[in-house]
Amino acid sequence: xxxxxxxxxxxxxxxxxxxxxxxxxxxxxxxxxxxxxxxxxxxxxxxxxxxxxxxxxxxxxxxxxxxxxxxxxxxxxxxxxxxxxxxxxxxxxxxxxxxxxxxxxxxxxxxxxxxxxxxxxxxxxxxxxxxxxxxxxxxxxxxxxxxxxxxxxxxxxxxxxxxxxxxxxxxxxxxxxxxxxxxxxxxxxxxxxxxxxxxxxxxxxxxxxxxxxxxxxxxxxxxxxxxxxxxxxxxxxxxxxxxxxxxxxxxxxxxxxxxxxxxxxxxxxxxxxxxxxxxxxxxxxxxxxxxxxxxxxxxxxxxxxxxxxxxxxxxxxxxxxxxxxxxxxxxxx
Numbered sequence: 490x491x492x493x494x495x496x497x498x499x500x501x502x503x504x505x506x507x508x509x510x511x512x513x514x515x516x517x518x519x520x521x522x523x524x525x526x527x528x529x530x531x532x533x534x535x536x537x538x539x540x541x542x543x544x545x546x547x548x549x550x551x552x553x554x555x556x557x558x559x560x561x562x563x564x565x566x567x568x569x570x571x572x573x574x575x576x577x578x579x580x581x582x583x584x585x586x587x588x589x590x591x592x593x594x595x596x597x598x599x600x601x602x603x604x605x606x607x608x609x610x611x612x613x614x615x616x617x618x619x620x621x622x623x624x625x626x627x628x629x630x631x632x633x634x635x636x637x638x639x640x641x642x643x644x645x646x647x648x649x650x651x652x653x654x655x656x657x658x659x660x661x662x663x664x665x666x667x668x669x670x671x672x673x674x675x676x677x678x679x680x681x682x683x684x685x686x687x688x689x690x691x692x693x694x695x696x697x698x699x700x701x702x703x704x705x706x707x708x709x710x711x712x713x714x715x716x717x718x719x720x721x722x723x724x725x726x727x728x729x730x731x732x733x734x735x736x737x738x739x740x741x742x743x744x745x746x747x748x749x750x751x752x753x754x755x756x757x758x759x760x761x762x763x764x765x766x767x768x769x770x771x772x773x774x775x776x777x778x779x780x781x782x783x784x785x786x787x788x789x790x791x792x793x794x795x796x797x798x799x800x801x802x803x804x805x806x807x808x809x810x811x812x813x814x815x816x817x818x819x820x821x822x
Contacts (some may be wrong), residue, residue, distance in 0.1 A: 551757055553752040561743055564712050565770060569777040569784070577705050579787040581687050588676045593665045598658040602650060605643045610636040671795045673800055691792065698723045698794050702730060705789040706782065716805075727797035732784060736775055736802045742767045778802065 564571065612632040619625050689697035699721045706719050716735040723730055746762035779800045786798055 502519075508513050522811070542573040542728070544750075547750050547752075547755070547757070551748045554757075558743060558745060558747070561712065565742065565774050568711070568774060569781045572709070572781045572784055575710075577709065578791055579701070579704060579708065581683050581690070581701075585680050585683055586676050588673065590667070591669050591672070593662060595658055595661055598654060599663055602647060604651075605640060607637070607640050607809060608803075610634060610640040610643075693725055693792075693794060695723045695725055697728075700726070702786055702789070705785060706734075709781075709785055712741070723794075728794060729799065729802075730786065730795055730797070731793045731799045732782070733801045733803060734778070736778055736804045738804055738806055739767070739771050741774065742771050775802070 612629065615625055615629050619629075650742070686697060690701050702723075703721055706721075707717065709717065711717055715737045718735040720733040721730060737793065742761060742762070744767070746760040746766075749758050749760065750756075751758055779802055782800060783798055787795060
């Protein structure tokens with residue numbers, strides 16, 4: 490009876506152990522499955538975040554392109570207004586180069602090597618006891634004599650090195666002085682040239698007047714792709730300035746109307762600016778350039794050289810019918 494009881498108890502214990510082992514394995518499996526799902530969710534979240542950031546970067550780039558395009562259109566529309574805030578007068582004296590006086594820097598050539606010192610070569614003096622040793626004084630005298638021989642040879646070598654250093658230093662200084670003199674001469678020549686130009690301009694020399702107003706037009710800050718080429722003639726008797734000015738071609742107006750990012754295709758598309766809008770803007774540009782030119786020239790004329798300005802504007806274009814270059818007068822004031 491007792492044996493049967495012990496056997497039943499052992500079977501119950503074994504069954505309980507098996508149940509506990511099963512539950513442990515099940516929990517471990519569930520934990521592993523949860524960890525796997527958590528990882529997949531995190532990975533998916535990272536992918537979504539990466540995709541979002543990428544999309545935002547593409548959109549930001551397109552927005553920047555559109556802003557730049559808007560700035561181009563705004564500047565083309567305000568060519569005349571832009572010039573009103575700028576004084577086109579050129580003070581010729583401000584064109585003079587400012588001399589920057591160079592400083593001679595010899596480097597190691599400017600550092601003299603310390604000469605040898607006798608005390609560095611002489612042997613130590615004999616002590617009172619050493620002086621009583623047989624032959625010590627004679628040996629010490631020989632060591633002193635040898636030390637002086639070495640010292641004199643080192644002094645000679647030092648003198649030779651110092652002579653070489655001073656010679657190289659003098660050569661470097663001579664080269665520096667020549668180069669500095671050339672710089673000063675160039676600056677002085679430029680100053681003299683500007684002063685002569687100033688005197689000729691004050692005397693209403695036709696060539697000086699032409700050069701001055703050519704410089705004024707060349708200094709005008711226009712958008713990119715504007716030719717800014719001008720031929721100028723001056724009639725001093727009537728104070729008349731005649732200009733042949735190259736106007737920008739139709740290509741100066743952007744063809745693109747706007748940029749758009751298509752997320753589904755991951756590409757940037759362009760919309761074409763309507764032809765009528767381009768023509769209207771081009772007409773506005775061509776109308777503003779002559780007025781701006783007249784304003785800049787009269788604004789720059791503080792010496793009273795001008796009473797009349799004749800402006801002839803030209804556009805170099807390709808006739809699509811015969812592919813030949815054609816020029817037409819666009820404005821005459």
